[in-house]
Amino acid sequence: QVTLRESGPALVKPTQTLTLTCTFSGFSLSTSGMCVSWIRQPPGKALEWLALIDWDDDKYYSTSLKTRLTISKDTSKKQVVLTMTNMDPVDTATYYCARITHPSYSGRDDFDYWGQGTLVTVSS
């Protein structure tokens, strides 16, 4: 069964760099078509897509945040890491990782499994 779990600091200071880890099971990121994405949700607000990494190590970023984001994977550890630089209080949010499969392989393109999310607060 597919599961994902986010981990990282609950509190970061402004200007610091945030590092979040998504640890998953039930699938492999070395399998063609498999991808993992990061999505965030500020308290009381809408979901916002951040980044995606695929089985071939191709990476895609939100246009508005791409200068601050880096996504990477460790296939053997079954982990995907997201770093976000220069954190600001407006970045306070619950950060989710989710699995997505490439439509060329699955015929569909949606976030079918999600982690429970981790709340990150940015405050001095």
Next chain:
Amino acid sequence: QSALTQPPSVSGSPGQSVTISCTGTSSDVGSYTRVSWYQQPPGTAPKLIIYEVSNRPSGVPDRFSGSKSGNTASLTISGLQAEDEADYYCSSYTSSSTYVFGTGTKVTVL
């Protein structure tokens, strides 16, 4: 990339039908069938309920249905039940090889 536009809230009595719209542009909703919908009860992670415009994953009740016309996708909940009270979000792939979510709609069962 601007968020897809959804109504902030919709409501209905048990048994009624409600429809949530999701309006994008020709660079996202209008150009792809890669539109999905997510249900998020308070304090929980989003759950996929519709993919590829109108397909339901296994286990999702058939009272949830999706459609698309032009730049607007829609989610209809037929036979509204108390357990359907939640926030709902649409999502689409975009021509920039990114994804965009909707502004979210709160469904209230009266």
